[in-house]
Amino acid sequence: MDAREVFRMSWRSIRGHKLRSSLTTLGVIIGVAAVIALATLGASVQASIIGDVGGEEAQQIYVWAAPEGQQGAPGAGAQPVFSERDIDRIEEIEGVESVIPRGSVPTSGLRYGNDTVARSDVVAITPAYFDGAEFESGGAFSNGENEVVLNTAAATQFDQNVTVGDSISILRANGTGVNATVVGVLNGSASRGPFEGFASQPRVYTPTDPFYETSVEIDGENRRVYPLLTVVATGPDAVEPARDEMLRYLEDDSDAASLMPTDYGFSARTNEELLQQVQDLLNTLTGFVTGIAVISLVVGSIGIANIMLVSVTERTKEIGIMKAVGAQRRDVIQLFLVEAVMLGLLGALLGTPVGVGAAYIVAGYIDVSLTFPLEWFAIAIAVGVLVGVVAGLYPAWSAARTDPIDALRYE
Template sequence: MSVRAIRGHRLRSVLTTLGVAIGVAAVITFVTLGASLQADVLGEVAGGQSPSMSVSAAPADAQPGPPGPRQAVFTEHDVSEIRNLTGVNAVVPSGDVPVAGLSVGGQTLAYNRLTASTPAFFEYGAPQEFVAGGPYAQGAPEVVLNEPAVDLFDANVSVGDSVVVVRPDGSRVNATVSGILSADAGPFAGFAVPQVYVPTDPFYDTRLESPTQGVPQRVYPTLTVVAEDFQSVDPTRERVLAYLDGDSDASSLKPATYEFRAQTAQDLVNQIRSLLDTFTAFVTGVAVISLVVGSIGIANIMLVSVTERTREIGIMKAVGAQNRDVLQLFLAEAVVLGVLGAVLGVVLGLLGAFAATRYVGLPMTFPVEWAAIAVAVGLLVGVVAGLYPAWDAARTDPIDALRYE
């Protein structure tokens, strides 16, 4: 009888079902888009990572995440001592070199800083692919540019070309391009910013007196500490932090309000996952509004249906139908509309998710459990939206219903 009633009002039933379907489809599309974005970003961040950690000194009340202005506190003595700790495979120091600009082929551009590190930086600190050339040599006046930095210049910059580094005091240093990094490498391919890398020797000259050695040494704001394997990352991190909090140069050089932090690749993955989960929850919440509108549509249609079939309800009760029979009749009708809308919504959601992921260039990752959730939501929407109209129909007085015109 419920199916017959639905078929008797085809257009109204189709529009009601479509309202639920659009709500479910919107939810599935946004959830799939969020899951695809998360899988792609986390895959890029986690893929190809070495068992490393980024060590820095930050204010104790700073929130976890990418560091702000970094304090240069790690001396060459600290680098040597950490390298000798159990479980440490390599230590890669890095820092910033302030400059005024770069000049290539007579064209000078304003540029504020270079990243200085050792050649191992390209293996452990920022694993990326070279499209030409390779890392610079320590002690040589050489530079490595990524493709966005190359695109800043009108000239076609290639390996072997000369780059003039203009220091803030106006002095100039001639350097040679040793390699060019791909813009498609790394976790944020497509969003790469211009980067220029130089060796610490001879470009990086930030020095402080080592409290333990009593002589001036280069001092760095960031260390990339590479463990021997992934299983030893956590124990190695504990040993590094224990050394730094003990008799290290850094413990004497850092401000009293700062603390040492060692962020592993997994920490970064967890932070990105949390951020993407928040984004997905937000856009999904917006899509849920469509689903609420669809459920209100079912409730409205069922109330109209009860009014239209008042005499039918009276006849049913006159021939022996119980309240529960009338309740089940209208409730079943609402549930059928909800489930049909949910199933249709799953199909539309898959098509929408496929189109959306293709449009933004992401591999589609469909959370299969959401298909079952969508059907369950359709069932729940039908029950909730049809409950009051069905109850209202069940308590109709048969005498009044038979007199109804």
């Protein structure tokens, strides 16, 4: 049978039962749309969290002390063990450009004018932390000054937006307050590293001096100690040698080694290693959720198989006439198989834009930029066609086995 005739007859059958065909195709549309939407959202969230690793970020090593074998976010369970002497010694290691200590200052809230918002802590950091940062206005603070840097979310959480030059009060957990001048507002509210997590939220940064006060007595004098360090290497090739040398120092001759509990160990992870863990987790979650969406496609395939079996019953006499005038089994199989494939392909083509639209709406709601995984688009359409093939095989085979004499007698 001519291929064009097969397509014409299959399309005529589909158009002749518009409502039934539409409901059958709807199952495939929903399945493909779910796969496309979830795969697109997964890729978008992953791109938003991870971004491109390069430049200075590829040269950073994140260091903390935590219980041996502990799993969790970078810095989880970290104890303040790194002294300023340790920081100076690490900066002397070949291949190390700078060391940025990080601590937390307990607070009860922030006050701007007559407006007070609750806040459990602010981040104590050094000015080098803001190297390469984009500021909406102002810039980094100076160590030793009562100055702060806010991100956009922190600057806009009061009744009136905070701007550079304004004064805010940092209310310490012990009940005292410190006035500080806002010298910079960062452009955006995204995380600036794994130690901050990956969620966009209000963040307030202060200089370690004079705000950070966590200290211990070492060799008869009080020294500040920090729970987290960011070590910046001079280049990507210097990361591994610098990390190895730093760990040798920390484990053998550091204040941190003497302060660290016996069941603790040092973790020194590069940005790429940490982001790879997050990427693996997101890939697993995306694959799992997308796999659930594939169930909708299975349901769609059952719908196509069901409607094709009904179609075989309805067209028994037509099949008998076709065989009586010389149609072969392969012609009958081809006719019903093409009809099933057309339903699957139609559902895939309609489900793709529906899935993109759904992903666009959700991405706008959670405030992430869309990233389109084009391979999933091709997979979804291919699966739609495959659904049609698989769902149409048995009905087509059943139609081909129809006895022409019995078919002509069928009423």
